[in-house]
Amino acid sequence: MDFFPLYLSAKLAVITTSVLILISAPLAYFLVYVKCPGKFLFEALINLPIALPPTVIGLYLLYIMGPKGYVGTIWGEVFGGTLLFTFTGIVIATAVYSLPFAVQPIKATFEKMDHRLRENAYVLGLSPVATFFRVMIPNSINGIAAAAILVFLHSMGAFGVILMVGGSISGETRVASIAIYEAVETMNYREAWLLSLAFVPISYFFLLLVNRLTRS
Amino acid sequence: MGLSAVLRKKTEYFSIDVDFFCPEGKTLVLIGPSGAGKTTIIRMLAGLEKPDEGRIVLKEKILFDSNRGICLSPQKRELGYVFQDFTLFPHLTIHGNAAFAAKDKSEVDYLVNYFGLSRLRDRKPHQVSGGEKQRCAICQALARRPSLLLLDEPFSALDVVTRRGLRAELKKIKEERALSVVFVTHDIHEALFIADSILPIVDGEIDRDWLEQIASPVSPLGVQPRATREPKLALVY
Numbered sequence: 370m371d372f373f374p375l376y377l378s379a380k381l382a383v384i385t386t387s388v389l390i391l392i393s394a395p396l397a398y399f400l401v402y403v404k405c406p407g408k409f410l411f412e413a414l415i416n417l418p419i420a421l422p423p424t425v426i427g428l429y430l431l432y433i434m435g436p437k438g439y440v441g442t443i444w445g446e447v448f449g450g451t452l453l454f455t456f457t458g459i460v461i462a463t464a465v466y467s468l469p470f471a472v473q474p475i476k477a478t479f480e481k482m483d484h485r486l487r488e489n490a491y492v493l494g495l496s497p498v499a500t501f502f503r504v505m506i507p508n509s510i511n512g513i514a515a516a517a518i519l520v521f522l523h524s525m526g527a528f529g530v531i532l533m534v535g536g537s538i539s540g541e542t543r544v545a546s547i548a549i550y551e552a553v554e555t556m557n558y559r560e561a562w563l564l565s566l567a568f569v570p571i572s573y574f575f576l577l578l579v580n581r582l583t584r585s
Numbered sequence: 586m587g588l589s590a591v592l593r594k595k596t597e598y599f600s601i602d603v604d605f606f607c608p609e610g611k612t613l614v615l616i617g618p619s620g621a622g623k624t625t626i627i628r629m630l631a632g633l634e635k636p637d638e639g640r641i642v643l644k645e646k647i648l649f650d651s652n653r654g655i656c657l658s659p660q661k662r663e664l665g666y667v668f669q670d671f672t673l674f675p676h677l678t679i680h681g682n683a684a685f686a687a688k689d690k691s692e693v694d695y696l697v698n699y700f701g702l703s704r705l706r707d708r709k710p711h712q713v714s715g716g717e718k719q720r721c722a723i724c725q726a727l728a729r730r731p732s733l734l735l736l737d738e739p740f741s742a743l744d745v746v747t748r749r750g751l752r753a754e755l756k757k758i759k760e761e762r763a764l765s766v767v768f769v770t771h772d773i774h775e776a777l778f779i780a781d782s783i784l785p786i787v788d789g790e791i792d793r794d795w796l797e798q799i800a801s802p803v804s805p806l807g808v809q810p811r812a813t814r815e816p817k818l819a820l821v822y
Contacts, residue, residue, distance in 0.1 A: 428718075479633045483672065485668050485670075485672045486672060486674060488633050488659070488668075488672075489666070489668065489672045489674075490633075490674075491632075491633070491658070491659040491660055492631055492633070492659045492660075492662075492664065492665075493665070493668040493685055493686035493725065493726075493729065494686050494710060495660065495686070496660060504674060507676040508674070508676055561664065
């Protein structure tokens with residue numbers, strides 16, 4: 370029984386969550402507070418992964434991150450090597466795929482926040498950046514935690530997009546969801562069941578936590 | 586010296602068009618019915634809303650001048666602003682809120698003591714009463730040592746006893762520091778107690794008749810100023 374895919378899934382989920390929370394809080398701030406023409410187009414683009422099948426996202430990413438794609442070319446020139454079929458590649462792919470799940474809860478928290486807190490901070494002399502860190506982030510902890518948990522779970526369960534961009538390389542991109550699929554394909558049901566069972570308590574616990582955080 | 590303001594702004598329902606002066610160390614009360622534009626005026630003074638045209642000068646410092654294209658951000662105006670409802674930062678303690686933008690920490694301790702908040706210093710805003718929250722909000726604004734304090738119906742959500750106590754505390758510290766104050770209210774009693782001068786605002790404009798009407802003993806809304814308070818009242822136009 371190989372539990373390494375579970376470890377790889379958890380590692381992928383932790384890294385993706387950390388990266389996305391850092392990116393999503395400023396993005397959510399931009400979507401809520403910055404006035405700019407065409408912002409709705411940008412927001413729709415961020416939310417596109419919700420509407421697109423994971424394999425479709427995977428196909429586009431495969432092209433963009435490939436040796437002839439923009440991202441793949443720049444990556445090759447700066448860091449050397451390729452993004453496809455690597456752990457870094459599936460982190461980027463999962464981050465794109467999970468981005469709306471990070472942005473939306475934080476955006477909702479910012480929208481719910483009393484706008485006078487921000488105004489009060491401005492009148493008290495704080496710059497918008499200082500206000501973001503000293504007022505908005507501390508008062509959005511629940512929303513940020515809810516976003517982090519959703520992204521963590523979404524990344525743990527990602528399948529199609531990872532398969533397209535990372536394939537199934539043992540120890541590198543063969544995460545739990547792919548290992549389960551392959552175990553079923555090869556009729557190794559015991560391994561499939563054991564890996565699947567590990568997901569249930571983790572997911573259930575984290576969903577309870579999201580419920581509690583969003584209620585408070 | 587003091588505050589002089591000429592403000593014009595079109596709103597959804599009416600146009601604001603006011604011109605007033607608040608001498609240094611004095612309290613100017615903006616009074617008028619709800620929705621008259623008082624809060625918009627005070628927000629324009631604070632830099633939270635931009636007038637369409639006009640000029641705001643505080644102690645010879647130009648805060649806004651539409652002709653010269655000057656519009657200082659709220660951060661650069663260095664005013665104190667106390668909002669109508671309680672706008673303390675929920676993640677900070679009472680002392681943390683009072684000290685949020687303080688230039689001098691000993692000043693914070695003095696203000697916290699003055700407003701009777703010492704025993705509550707480690708509590709969060711949701712653990713104290715409305716009056717205590719508003720005391721803390723005033724501490725927070727005063728801790729920056731502003732030359733002008735803007736108060737937007739700061740006592741409207743408080744009970745009568747708390748309100749009286751806070752008015753007296755505010756008046757005392759204002760006199761102690763020779764602070765200029767612009768105070769928004771729709772309560773004539775409050776205005777008479779705290780004002781050095783009163784500016785009645787109705788539908789965005791100064792309306793002398795409205796104030797005379799509500800202060801008249803024969804008015805159905807009639808509020809007769811007490812004799813002891815009457816000499817303080819001077820209308821500004």
